[in-house]
Amino acid sequence: MTSSNSDIIRSNACAGQVVFVAGGSSGINLGIAQRYAELGASVGLVSRSQDRVDAAAATITEAGGKAIGVEADVRDFDAVQAAMRKVQAAYGDFDVVISGAAGNFLAPVIALSPNAFRTVIDIDLIGTFHVFKACYDFIRKPGASLIAITAGQAVRPTMFQAHACAAKAGVNLLTQTLAMEWGPAGIRVNGIAPGPIGDTEGMARLAPNAEVTARLKGRIPLRDYGTKSDVADLAVFLGSANAKYITGAILDCDGGSILGDASGDALTFSKRG
Ligand code: HXC
Ligand code: NAP
Numbered sequence: 001m002t003s004s005n006s007d008i009i010r011s012n013a014c015a016g017q018v019v020f021v022a023g024g025s026s027g028i029n030l031g032i033a034q035r036y037a038e039l040g041a042s043v044g045l046v047s048r049s050q051d052r053v054d055a056a057a058a059t060i061t062e063a064g065g066k067a068i069g070v071e072a073d074v075r076d077f078d079a080v081q082a083a084m085r086k087v088q089a090a091y092g093d094f095d096v097v098i099s100g101a102a103g104n105f106l107a108p109v110i111a112l113s114p115n116a117f118r119t120v121i122d123i124d125l126i127g128t129f130h131v132f133k134a135c136y137d138f139i140r141k142p143g144a145s146l147i148a149i150t151a152g153q154a155v156r157p158t159m160f161q162a163h164a165c166a167a168k169a170g171v172n173l174l175t176q177t178l179a180m181e182w183g184p185a186g187i188r189v190n191g192i193a194p195g196p197i198g199d200t201e202g203m204a205r206l207a208p209n210a211e212v213t214a215r216l217k218g219r220i221p222l223r224d225y226g227t228k229s230d231v232a233d234l235a236v237f238l239g240s241a242n243a244k245y246i247t248g249a250i251l252d253c254d255g256g257s258i259l260g261d262a263s264g265d266a267l268t269f270s271k272r273g
Contacts, residue, residue: 023101031228044087074127142186195254221256
C-alpha cells in the first residue's frame with residue numbers, strides 16, 4: 001500500500017466513496033486506488049487482464065481494503081460499460097472515476113507505423129472518451145469527480161513522443177470540454193499531469209538506464225522523480241469536498257518539470273557574481 005505524504009488527510013476520509021479506476025492494474029493508477037482504499041473507499045479496478053487486476057485488487061483486500069478487479073479494454077466501449085455495471089452492482093454509484101489507461105514507448109515518427117500511432121491514440125484518448133462517456137450513467141449526480149491522468153507532453157512537444165503528445169493533448173481538451181458540459185449537473189472533471197514518477201512502467205520506458213535517469217533528474221527544478229503517493233494524494237484531494245469549486249483544471253504534479261530545463265546552477269552562478 002502507498003503511504004500518505006499528508007497528516008491532514010484523515011484515515012477514514014473516503015469511507016463510503018466508490019472509486020472506479022480504468023488502467024488500475026499497476027503503477028500510478030494502482031497507487032491512487034490503494035490510497036483511496038486505505039482511506040476507506042471501495043475501489044473497482046479495470047485493465048486488459050483479469051489476472052493483473054485480480055493481483056492488484058489482492059494488494060488492497062489483503063491489507064483489509066475493499067476492491068474488485070474487472071477485465072475490460074478501454075478501446076471497447078461496450079466492455080467498459082459492462083465493467084462499470086459490475087462495479088456498480090458491487091458497490092453502488094461512483095463518486096470518483098479515474099481514467100488512467102495508457103500505452104507509450106519511445107519512437108521517432110519515422111519509426112511509428114500508422115497502427116502504432118493509432119494504438120496510443122486509441123488507448124489514451126479514445127479510451128478516456130469511452131470511460132467518461134460511459135460513466136455518466138453510473139456516477140453520483142451531483143457530486144461526482146472525474147479525473148483524467150494526462151501528462152506534461154500534452155502541452156510540451158517532446159521528441160519521440162508524437163503519439164503520446166497528441167493523445168494526451170486530446171485528453172486535456174476532452175477533460176476541459178466535459179467540465180463545461182457536465183458542470184451544470186454537478187460533475188467536476190479535472191486532469192492530473194504527473195511528471196516523472198519513480199518506480200513506474202512509464203519511466204522504465206522513457207528513462208531506461210541510470211545515465212538517462214540522472215540527466216533527467218538534473219533538469220527537474222526539485223531534482224528528483226515524484227512518487228506514486230504524490231499523485232495519489234492529489235487525486236484524493238480532487239475527489240474530495242475540499243476541491244468542490246475546482247473543475248476543468250489540469251494540475252501538474254511534476255516537481256516543476258513543465259517549467260522547462262532547470263539544469264543551470266543558480267547558486268554557483270550567484271556566487272561568481
Ligand atoms: C515502435 C511500436 C513499439 C515501439 C509497439 N509498437 N511498440 N512501434 N516502437 N517500441 C507498434 C507495434 O509494432 C504495432 O504496430 C502497434 O504499435 C501496436 O502494437 P501491439 O503490441 O499490437 O499493441 P497492444 O498489444 O495493443 O499494446 C499496446 C502498446 C504496449 C502501447 C504497444 O506497449 C502496451 O500494452 N503498453 C501498456 C503499458 C504502457 O505502455 N505503460 C506505460 C504508460 S506510461 P504494427 O504496425 O507493427 O502493427 C506513459 C508515460 C507517460 O504513458 C508520459 C508520456 C505521456
Ligand atoms: P502502467 O503501470 O503501465 O499503467 C498503465 C495501466 O493501463 C496499466 O494498468 C495497464 O494494465 C492499463 N492499460 C493499458 N492499456 C489498456 C487498455 N487498452 N485497456 C485497459 N487498461 C489498459 O504505467 P504508469 O507509468 O503508471 O502510467 C499510468 C498513467 O500515468 C498513464 O496514464 C500515463 O500516461 C500517466 N503518466 C505516467 C508518468 C510516469 O512517470 N510514469 C508520467 C506522466 C503521465 P494492463 O496492462 O493490465 O491492461
